[in-house]
Amino acid sequence: MTETAPKNCMVNPRDFGKETSCAWKSSLTSAQLATADAQHRFSIAARKAIKSRYGSTQRYCSETNQNYQHLSRVLRGEVILTFGDIATANEQLGISVELVGSERKDGGSHISVMSSTRNSLGAFYTPDDVAACLVRELSLSRDSSVLEPSFGDGAFLKALKRERISVDKICGCEIDPSACESALSTELLSSSMLFHGSFFDFDLDKKFDAVVGNPPFVRIRTLSPNDAVKVIEQTNKRLGSPIGEESSLWLPFLVKAGEHVKNSGGLAFVLPQDFTYLRYAKSAWEYLATHFGSIRLIRVKERIFKSIMQDVVLLVAKQKGKSTDQICFSCFDRIDHYLNGKSERRTVVSLDDILNDRRPFQRALIDNSVLAVLEGSSILTPSCREASFHIGYVSGNKKFFHPTTEQIEEFSIPHTSLVDTVVSSRQLTGVGYSTSQYDSPGKLWLPNSEPSEVDRQYIHFGEALKVDTGYKCRTRKPWWIVPGIDRPDGILTVFGDTPKMLLNDGAWAISNSLLGAYCSNGINPRSFCSTWYSSVTRLSIEMQVHSLGGGMLVAVPREANRVVKLASSHYDPGLDIKINERILAGNIDEAYCTYNHAIENQYGADFIRAVQKATEELIAWRKH
Incomplete structure (x- = not known):
């Protein structure tokens, strides 16, 4: 364990990963503090989830094929999370994490993991300039009514204010009480237009000219059982096809947001790049294509969220009440190119290619002459044929x-x-x-x-360790x-x-x-x-x-x-x-x-x- 271990950034390292008041060393740089504090909060969230679902860290590691000693050190802040830990935490616990890469003095690199209260809610706050540009995509007037279903730090509310949209026309939903207080104190929202609570409890009869925002990226299964059932039932009814707890919360957010848009109106959302290829996202694409006449997807090579490794795309859907089978895909190398309207690569992507897993948004980045050979060569073949x-x-x-x-x-x-x-x-x-x-x-x-x-002796050894009571083992006959x-x-x-x-x-x-x-x-x-x-x-x-x-x-x-x-x-x-x-x-x-x-x-x-x-x-x- 080195002096740069996250727990060593605390005055009392024993406080790491515990829900107690803690003090950080005054000598830390802002980057060290942010990273250590984030892993501290991640450890708290992980311990809670593990205790709730598995009972103990040892059982969690056994059932998910992880190294118990390594994960214990991670949760104590002695070492930094690995990519494997990250993937498993996301899949098994539904915990969304932020990754920050930094260079070591020896020329190598390490990966720090950041999480916080807002990340446990799936909130990655949008840069102000990106929010402003997305708002302008919708060509709103001062009298346009607008809904922000998860306004967080208020980036989109600020953008609407700069566009001179009347505060009486802006409605906002937010589950975080501190964010609600901030929006009121800074006059980004009026008290009559603020809904403190889950967007899924917000009155569906309320319609708006536009809906803008950055929905949570966490899995549905991170919600309470009752909330998860409610969200799934609402979304299944709107889509006409089932989704499950493995789906991310942005999908039902997007679909419900679309239901709040008036005819001829539009929506603009920040979405994870997963939206372009995940199987469960197909239902969202079908919904958008049958409810909006114009769909544009924007991708920027430069990272939009500077402090995290979360790839995103920007979605702009207009002409509610119409339909389309084509998506305009715009690519920019840099954020400022998008913000300033500089040259872009623009491709038309068919809905059919999205629904049939042809990875059209990846194909759009490749020269057509290369694609022609890949798809029509007599000496090449998809692996599945062999x-x-x-x-x-x-x-x-x-x-x-x-x-x-x-x-x-x-x-x-x-x-x-x-x-x-x-x-x-x-x-x-x-x-x-x-x-x-x-x-x-x-x-x-x-x-x-x-x-x-001899094997029976080993079986008894396993039963003494309660291996037979683990999830996978207890559901098979014989367990061993x-x-x-x-x-x-x-x-x-x-x-x-x-x-x-x-x-x-x-x-x-x-x-x-x-x-x-x-x-x-x-x-x-x-x-x-x-x-x-x-x-x-x-x-x-x-x-x-x-x-x-x-x-x-x-x-x-x-x-x-x-x-x-x-x-x-x-x-x-x-x-x-x-x-x-x-x-x-x-x-x-x-x-x-x-x-x-x-x-x-x-x-x-x-x-x-x-x-x-x-x-x-x-x-x-x-x-x-």
Whole structure:
């Protein structure tokens, strides 16, 4: 633990992560204070959520395959959160976090995680200039009536005031009492036009010429059970199709906001970039297209929220009461270009492409000549035509079902009850292209349905630890047999900047931290995995695979299945050695150039350069 650990920023480090009054050291810079205070608040929120849902941190770690010692240190403020912690906290606990990247003195970098009371409400406050520009998009008059459904720090209210919209025409909703007091004291709202409470309790009969705002980005499941049910039922009724608790709160916010817009009116919202590709967002796109005659989506490469790694887009929908099947997509490199109306890249995106998962907003950033080859080449193919990607098994208790060498010896667990496996992508560090060259990095305990006496002793050991009462274990019969154990033909890493494909000729099983490629009949696994490594595949990964805030790619099966690669028929056995050498040397980008010659022979060197340029462009948009 170093002096820069978050807890060491406190006068009394024992106060970190506890709901007590605390004092910070006076010597801290503003950045150090903001980061440490934010992780302190995140720890408080995480502890609450863990206690409520899992009872203990140990059970939470067991059921979500996390390292208990590491997470305990995170919650105590001894270390800073990792990307893995961030992803799991968001998925399992519904906690939205802000990421801040900063440079170390040694030239490396670290990731700090920031959270606060407003973040627990899903509030990322909009910069004043962006709010002002969005308001101007709606071409309001002084007599226009406007609703802000979650006004927060008042950025949109200030913008409306600067546009000389009468305060008597502006209505605002907000759940945070301090924000309500501030809006009244600064005369951004009149008391008669302020609704202190949930937007979902706001009278639907009230209509406005425009609705503007930045809705919460948290998951619906973070609400109380009663509120979650109410929000889901209201939204399902408006959409005519079901949403679930895994959906984010911005979706029902957007749909209800649309219901408050008068005919011929419009709305302008800040939304997460996820809106452009998430499956559950399709219903929102359909709603907008059937209720508004003009839809514009704006994306800026430069980060709009300077202090956080949350990618956003700006939505402007006009002409309520009409419909459209086209979306105008505008791209700007810098915020000031958008604010000042400078040149933009403008593309028309079809609703059909959005609804059919063609990733049109990514495609719009790529030259049409490159797209034409990717989609019409006889030597390229979507991965799904040669293999199918699936996520690995879920053990239910990472520590118990993956015994250490010492535990295997202590319980004399027979080798017949152990399966070679990879538990996490970290275990693949230093592993080359072919798994048969190495001993498996882990063991999965998988006894027969009629366990031996030794296995029964290990079962009793697990029951003493209450492993059998964990969520996944208690729902399966018998609890101690992990289902879904397969040996994929290829292993694809899930988290990272550049996914790595390994030929699984060592027949290792994989946990749910990795994806497995299962080749179709007639497709040789060696051919499939080797021809994965071309610049075309690398570009297609950028097109298809989504990223977390901060730019880390996170591959899921349906995305991996759509990745375009060189057809396996172009396999050259002599190139396996080159791929292996490049992977072992840490030159994964070079590995992805291995089969470029086969594509260059067909389309020329200029095409390869265009593919690599397009990849660099998408990476810049992902990371900016």
